[in-house]
Amino acid sequence: MMERFKDREHLFRMGALFLGALALFLVLRAVFVPKGFGTYGHYREGALKDMASRPLHYAGRHACEECHSDIVDQRKGSKHATIACEACHGPLAEHAADPDKLKPTKPDAAKLCPVCHTENVAKPKGFPQVDPKEHGEGKPCGSCHKPHHPEIA
Amino acid sequence: MTTDRRDFLKSAGAFIVLTGAASLAWEKVLAGEPEKAPNYKMSDHWWAMTIDIEKCIGCGNCVRADKAENDVPEDFFRTWVERYHVPEGSEDHPEVDSPEGGFNGFPEKYRAGDGSKNFFVPKLCNQCSHSPCTQVCPVGATFESPDGAVLVDKSYCLGCRYCVQACPYGCRYIDPRKNVVDKCTLCYHRITKGLTTACCENCPTGARTLGDLKDPKDPIHAFLRTHKVQVLKPQMATGSKMYYNGLDGSVR
Amino acid sequence: MESILYGVQGFMYPNEVELQWSILIVLYPFITGLVAGAFILASLERVFNVEAVRPTYRLALLTALSFMLVAPLPLQLHLGHPERSLEMYLTPHTTSAMAMFGFVYLWYLMAVLVLEIWLDYRKDIVLAARSTTGWTQKLYRAMALWSDNISERSLEIDDKVGRFITIIGIPSAFLLHGYVGFIFGSIKANPWWSTPLMPIVFLFSAIVSGIVLVMLMYMMVSWIRRTEIDMDCLDTIARYFMYAFIIDFSLEMLDLIHRIYEADESFKSLDFMVHTKLYTSQVILQIVLGTVVPILILGLVQLVKMSPAARKGLYVLSGVLAMIGIFAMRWNVVIGGQLFSKSLLGYTTYKMQFATREGLLPSILLLLLPFVILYVLVRLLPPWPAKPEADKA
Numbered sequence: 001m002m003e004r005f006k007d008r009e010h011l012f013r014m015g016a017l018f019l020g021a022l023a024l025f026l027v028l029r030a031v032f033v034p035k036g037f038g039t040y041g042h043y044r045e046g047a048l049k050d051m052a053s054r055p056l057h058y059a060g061r062h063a064c065e066e067c068h069s070d071i072v073d074q075r076k077g078s079k080h081a082t083i084a085c086e087a088c089h090g091p092l093a094e095h096a097a098d099p100d101k102l103k104p105t106k107p108d109a110a111k112l113c114p115v116c117h118t119e120n121v122a123k124p125k126g127f128p129q130v131d132p133k134e135h136g137e138g139k140p141c142g143s144c145h146k147p148h149h150p151e152i153a
Numbered sequence: 154m155t156t157d158r159r160d161f162l163k164s165a166g167a168f169i170v171l172t173g174a175a176s177l178a179w180e181k182v183l184a185g186e187p188e189k190a191p192n193y194k195m196s197d198h199w200w201a202m203t204i205d206i207e208k209c210i211g212c213g214n215c216v217r218a219d220k221a222e223n224d225v226p227e228d229f230f231r232t233w234v235e236r237y238h239v240p241e242g243s244e245d246h247p248e249v250d251s252p253e254g255g256f257n258g259f260p261e262k263y264r265a266g267d268g269s270k271n272f273f274v275p276k277l278c279n280q281c282s283h284s285p286c287t288q289v290c291p292v293g294a295t296f297e298s299p300d301g302a303v304l305v306d307k308s309y310c311l312g313c314r315y316c317v318q319a320c321p322y323g324c325r326y327i328d329p330r331k332n333v334v335d336k337c338t339l340c341y342h343r344i345t346k347g348l349t350t351a352c353c354e355n356c357p358t359g360a361r362t363l364g365d366l367k368d369p370k371d372p373i374h375a376f377l378r379t380h381k382v383q384v385l386k387p388q389m390a391t392g393s394k395m396y397y398n399g400l401d402g403s404v405r
Numbered sequence: 406m407e408s409i410l411y412g413v414q415g416f417m418y419p420n421e422v423e424l425q426w427s428i429l430i431v432l433y434p435f436i437t438g439l440v441a442g443a444f445i446l447a448s449l450e451r452v453f454n455v456e457a458v459r460p461t462y463r464l465a466l467l468t469a470l471s472f473m474l475v476a477p478l479p480l481q482l483h484l485g486h487p488e489r490s491l492e493m494y495l496t497p498h499t500t501s502a503m504a505m506f507g508f509v510y511l512w513y514l515m516a517v518l519v520l521e522i523w524l525d526y527r528k529d530i531v532l533a534a535r536s537t538t539g540w541t542q543k544l545y546r547a548m549a550l551w552s553d554n555i556s557e558r559s560l561e562i563d564d565k566v567g568r569f570i571t572i573i574g575i576p577s578a579f580l581l582h583g584y585v586g587f588i589f590g591s592i593k594a595n596p597w598w599s600t601p602l603m604p605i606v607f608l609f610s611a612i613v614s615g616i617v618l619v620m621l622m623y624m625m626v627s628w629i630r631r632t633e634i635d636m637d638c639l640d641t642i643a644r645y646f647m648y649a650f651i652i653d654f655s656l657e658m659l660d661l662i663h664r665i666y667e668a669d670e671s672f673k674s675l676d677f678m679v680h681t682k683l684y685t686s687q688v689i690l691q692i693v694l695g696t697v698v699p700i701l702i703l704g705l706v707q708l709v710k711m712s713p714a715a716r717k718g719l720y721v722l723s724g725v726l727a728m729i730g731i732f733a734m735r736w737n738v739v740i741g742g743q744l745f746s747k748s749l750l751g752y753t754t755y756k757m758q759f760a761t762r763e764g765l766l767p768s769i770l771l772l773l774l775p776f777v778i779l780y781v782l783v784r785l786l787p788p789w790p791a792k793p794e795a796d797k798a
Contacts, residue, residue: 010527014523032491047308048195291492311493323420
C-alpha cells in the first residue's frame with residue numbers, strides 16, 4: 001500500500017496546494033465581503049442608506065407654501081398655480097432650512113419667461129407661445145403679466 | 154480507475170461540497186441586519202413615472218434641476234430631452250437632436266407648416282423591473298431596490314462598464330471624477346422622504362409625474378387606465394416603469 | 406460640449422458619445438483566444454493521437470500559459486477601480502457572464518494549464534532540481550513541490566492523469582473563449598453583438614489564432630535555434646489551420662447573410678456603418694485580406710505540389726494575414742459595436758490615444774509581454790531536449 005502511495009505522493013502534494021488555496025479563498029471571503037451584503041438581494045444593504053442620505057438642493061413646493069401662503073393665494077386660479085416655486089426661483093433647500101441665511105434673488109423675467117414661452121414648432125399647439133421679439137412691442141414681460149398670476153383679465 | 158484514485162476523488166469531492174455549503178452558511182450569518190429606516194418602508198412602495206409627451210414643452214427645467222440636485226458631471230446626463238422632427242414618410246428615420254441634453258432649451262431650427270411632426274421626448278433611467286443592467290453587473294454594485302428603483306453602490310462599483318453596454322436606453326455613464334458608474338436614481342434621497350423627484354418637481358407643465366403603483370390613492374392608476382401609454386423599446390422586455398403618453402412610433 | 410461632440414454624425418444618446426470599451430477590451434478576447442487555440446492544438450496530440458504535431462506540444466502549452474498570465478492585465482488597466490477586482494471572486498453575481506468568467510479563467514489556469522504543464526514537465530523539473538545549485542535549485546525544488554520521485558510508475562501515473570486533464574481541458578478551453586463570446590452575444594441592447602452565434606464565432610477564430618501562433622512560434626524558434634523544421638508537423642498544423650478557418654469563415658458569413666436577409670430594424674444603421682466607418686477593418690482587413698486570402702493560399706498548398714521552402718513562406722504569409730484578420734475581427738466586434746447609436750440614428754468616433762492608460766502604447770506592450778514571459782519559461786522549462794552545441798536561445 002505504501003509503495004503505491006509513494007508513486008502518487010506528488011499528486012497529493014498538488015492536491016494539498018489546491019485545497020490550501022481554496023481555504024485561503026474562503027477566509028478572504030469571510031473577511032472581505034461587506035457586512036449586510038445579500039440582505040435584500042445581491043448587493044450591500046448599506047447602499048440603500050447611502051443613496052437615501054444624499055443632500056437635498058430643492059426643498060419642494062410644500063416647504064415654500066408653509067411660509068409664503070400669500071403667494072399661494074395670489075396664484076389661485078392661474079395657470080401658473082401648479083408650477084413649483086423652485087422651477088423659476090432655483091434650488092432653495094438651504095433657504096427653506098434657514099430663511100435668513102440665504103435670501104434668494106428675483107429671477108430676471110427677460111431671461112426666464114422666454115425659456116418656456118418662446119414659440120417652437122415642437123411645443124404642443126395649445127401651449128401659450130410667442131415670438132419674444134415681436135410680442136409686447138419689446139416691453140418687459142412684467143409690464144403686462146404678473147409672474148404669479150400671468151393671465152390678463 | 155483504481156480504488157486509490159476513486160477514493161481520492163470521492164474524498165476531494167466531499168470536501169469541496171462541504172466547504173462550499175459551510176461558506177454559504179457563513180455568508181448568511183454575516184448578512185441579515187434589520188432594516189433601519191425610520192418611517193419609510195420599502196415594501197409599501199413601487200415607484201414608476203408617467204411622462205406625457207403631449208405636455209412637454211422642451212423647456213429643459215428637468216435637465217437643469219437634475220444637474221443641480223444630483224451633482225451630475227458636465228457632458229453627462231441622468232435625464233435629457235430629445236427633440237423629434239418627423240417629416241411625412243420618414244417615421245423610421247426621424248431627425249433627432251438633444252443640444253447639451255436640452256440643458257439650455259432648444260433653439261428653433263425648423264419652420265412651421267412644412268408638413269412635419271415635431272415634439273419633445275424626455276428620457277431618463279427607465280427603472281426597469283427586469284433590468285438588463287442589473288443582470289450583467291459582475292459584483293452586485295447595481296441593483297433593483299425592493300421599492301422599484303435601480304440604484305448604484307458607488308463604493309462597490311469596479312467601473313467595468315458592462316452595465317453601460319447592457320442598458321438599451323443609454324441612460325448610464327461613467328462619472329469621470331470617480332471612475333464609477335452613475336445614472337438617474339429616481340432621486341431616491343427625495344422619494345424616501347415623501348418629496349418628489351427633482352425633475353418632476355420642476356416640470357412646469359406636469360409632463361413628468363412620479364407615481365407609486367402600490368399606493369391605491371395615487372393618480373397614476375387613473376392615468377394608466379385612461380391614456381394610451383407605452384414604454385420605450387417594449388420588445389426588449391425590460392419591465393420599464395416609465396410610462397409615456399402620446400409616444401409616437403418614430404421615437405427611439 | 407463642443408469637443409465631446411466632435412466626430413458625431415446623426416444622433417447619439419448624450420451618454421453614448423464616448424466609447425466605453427477601448428482597445429484594451431479588443432486585446433482581451435484576442436489574448437484569451439490565443440490561449441484557447443494553442444491549447445486545443447496541443448491537445449490534438451495528447452488526446453486524438455495526432456503524432457505529427459508532437460514537436461510543438463510543449464511549446465504550445467508554454468505559449469498558452471504566457472498569454473494566459475497576461476490576459477487579466479488589459480482588464481485591470483481598463484477598470485475604473487482595479488483595486489476592487491477581488492469583488493468579482495468574493496461576491497460574484499451569478500447572472501453576470503463577466504463574473505462567472507472569473508471562475509472559468511481561474512479553473513482553466515490552475516486546474517488545466519498549470520497542472521498539465523506540471524505533469525508533463527515533472528521529470529525534467531526533478532532532474533533539474535537534482536543537477537542545479539543555489540537559488541535555481543531552490544526554485545526547481547519548489548516547482549517539484551519538494552517531491553523527488555520520478556520512478557517509472559509515478560511517471561506512468563502522471564501520464565494517465567495528464568491525459569485525463571487534457572480531456573477535461575478541451576471543453577474547458579471551449580468554455581474559456583466561448584464565454585468571452587457570450588459576454589458580448591448575450592447583450593440584447595446591442596444588435597451588433599446580440600446573436601447566439603457569437604460564442605461559436607469567437608471560439609473558432611480563437612482556435613485559428615492559437616494554431617497560427619504555435620505554428621509561427623515553432624517556425625521562429627526553429628530558425629533561431631537553427632534546428633530543422635519537421636515538415637510533417639508543420640504541414641499537419643497548416644491543415645488544421647485551414648480546416649478551422651473554413652469553419653470560422655462559414656460561421657461569420659452565416660451571421661452576415663442572416664443579417665442582410667432578415668434586414669431587421671438595426672440593419673440599415675449597421676450596414677451604413679460597415680460601409681463607412683468599419684470598411685477598412687471589416688471588409689478589407691478582416692474578410693478579404695484576413696480570411697479569404699489565407700484560406701485560398703492554404704487551399705493552394707493542398708492542391709499544388711510545392712517545395713518545403715515555398716510552403717514555409719506561404720504558411721508565414723497566410724499566418725500573418727490571419728492574425729491581422731482575427732485581431733481585426735475582435736476590433737470590429739468591440740469597437741464596431743460602440744460606433745453606432747442604440748437609437749440607430751447616428752454614429753460616433755473612437756478616439757484612441759497613444760500613451761494613456763487605455764491607449765495604443767500599453768496595448769502594444771501588453772502584446773509583447775507574453776513573449777518576454779515565454780522566454781523566461783522556455784529557459785526554465787525547455788520544450789525540447791538539450792542540444793550538445795549551446796546556442797543563443
